[in-house]
Amino acid sequence: MSAAAPQLLALAEKLLGGPVPVRIRAWDRSEAGPPGAPVLVIRHRRALRRILWRPGELGLARAWVAGELDVEGDLYEALDLLAELIWERPEAAEGERSGRGALALARDPEVRAAARSLARLAGPGLPPPPPREENRRRTGLRHTLRRDRAAISHHYDVGNEFYELVLGPSMVYSCAYWQDGGSLEDAQRDKIDLICRKLALREGQRLLDVGGGWGSLVLHAAREYGVSAVAVTLSREQAAYARKRVAEEGLTDRVEIRVQDYREVADGPYDAISSVGMAEHVGKARYAEYAADLHRLLRPGGRLLNHQIARRPLADEEAYEVDEFIDAYVFPDGELAPVGRTVGALEEAGFEVRDVESLREHYALTLRAWVANLESDFGRAVRLSSPGRARIWRLYMAASALAFERNRIGVNQVLAVKTPESGASGLPLRAREWNDA
Structure with a gap:
């Protein structure tokens, strides 16, 4: 032959x-x-x-x-x-x-x-079965409480040590904010602090962090700004890790970590709400409900910071299909929307959108840093997860870095206010005053 x-x-x-x-x-x-x-x-x-x-x-x-x-x-x-x-x-x-x-x-x-x-x-024969890392056990309608829990577990409940290797000490799984050539940890700290400043957090306020991850944002907000904070996540492994960090920092009186869906939160109003890298899991069919729920949970005059990946708009929006690789192996049932659609949904829910900041290039740098972390100790990554899981992460993060660099996708921080009937938004007259801090 x-x-x-x-x-x-x-x-x-x-x-x-x-x-x-x-x-x-x-x-x-x-x-x-x-x-x-x-x-x-x-x-x-x-x-x-x-x-x-x-x-x-x-x-x-x-x-x-x-x-x-x-x-x-x-x-x-x-x-x-x-x-x-x-x-x-x-x-x-x-x-x-x-x-x-x-x-x-x-x-x-x-x-x-x-x-x-x-x-x-x-050669002859049928194809072998799909790799075991493929998510094939989905039942029921998309974005029900039960199916969303299963989707989040598929992605996040793969071992906190694996995430420590990839994300580094910051344990922040979203776009960092790069300034003056600092480290990944510096950039993640600066991103978290930027969010706190945009929300104008101050001592005594209540903060809700939707999709709170491993607790990094609420810990920073409680420690540096004196707020009482609640973080909700559907990942039990994330919650256990975050609770341990809260206890180690002596902040159990000010920080609560819940395994809870944002749709189940009923103890508002909150003075501020952050949602970082979570809205991508909501789905277009539920986005109006998501925006309405956050509006309901916020006090009049309170601020929302929505940090979300966005895709480019299509001439025929009905033709949008979820990426097959991402859906099967990375974020089951995840969906991206153009930033204009996100802004529109927030406005329709009653928010006043005051600022939109693109961090597209920042995410490319973040992903390249995560890939470098993974590749620097790939053998350990395999031992902590599986050969297939480590290969998934390497491919998806490298391909995503290129997608951000080539403007195929973007990421935006949308700052919105639940402006009261008086019209007093509480925002400074000078745009982006938080950048002076």
Whole structure:
């Protein structure tokens, strides 16, 4: 049998309609493609069977998680080259918008012939089952209390030590705020403090942190600003870790950590509410309810800081589909909305939106720092989770860093006020006075 890599390269160029910018190494150790380029390693022909039986992103993701696909060389460069080839070609974008891309390819005789050749290379047999890390146990409607708990558990209840390795000492799992070339820990502390200043926290106030993570924000707010704080999370592992930190800092009289859905919070009003990296889990069908619930829990004159990843708007918003890899392996049932839709929902709930700040480039830097943490001790990451889980995180964080850098997605802090009937918002006349602190 002739070498596999040259055959794969020729088939890929035929299927994709252009040169392949990465080098290919096949299971038989053969190689083909441009020298010096990142190498796409196909360790086993099982990867081809996965892709043939589930064409598109999910088949590729399953092969990656199973270790049947890998990249040698610069992962960021490889992902950038492959994204430009597969997803950013004008004809690919048009096919996605029209919904006719796959149908047109299936009718192309050359493409059908290439697919048959690929099937011969893949060998006989059904594809292996999906990797165990794939979330396949979803029942009921999206964004019910029960299903949301299961989705959050899938992502966050994988071991606090694993998160310590990736996130570092700050234990903050959201975009940092980079200033003057400091460390990741400095940038996360500065982000948390920026949120506290935007909320104008002061001693004696009550703060609700929705999706409170490992407690970093409420600890800072109680320690540095003297507030009484409640953090709610659906992750039991997060809550246990956060409670331990609260006890160690002697703040149990001022900080409460609850395993609770934001829809179940009933002890308002609060003087301020923060929601950082949580609204992405809410879902478009529930976003109006989310905004209304936060409005209900806030006192008149109170402030909301909503920190949320945003996607680019589409010409046909109904055509939006959740990313298959992210949905199956990272954030089940997560959905992104354009920032304009978020602002609109908050306004419709009764909030006055006073400030929107984009931190897009900051998130790219944050993700690259997390990838560096993971890669620096990858063997331990595997031991703390699984080989598949560590590979998922490496791929999703590196690809996400590129997505922020290329403006495919963004992240925004939206500051809103529950302005009372008097119209007194309590905001300074001079814009962004918090930046002077």
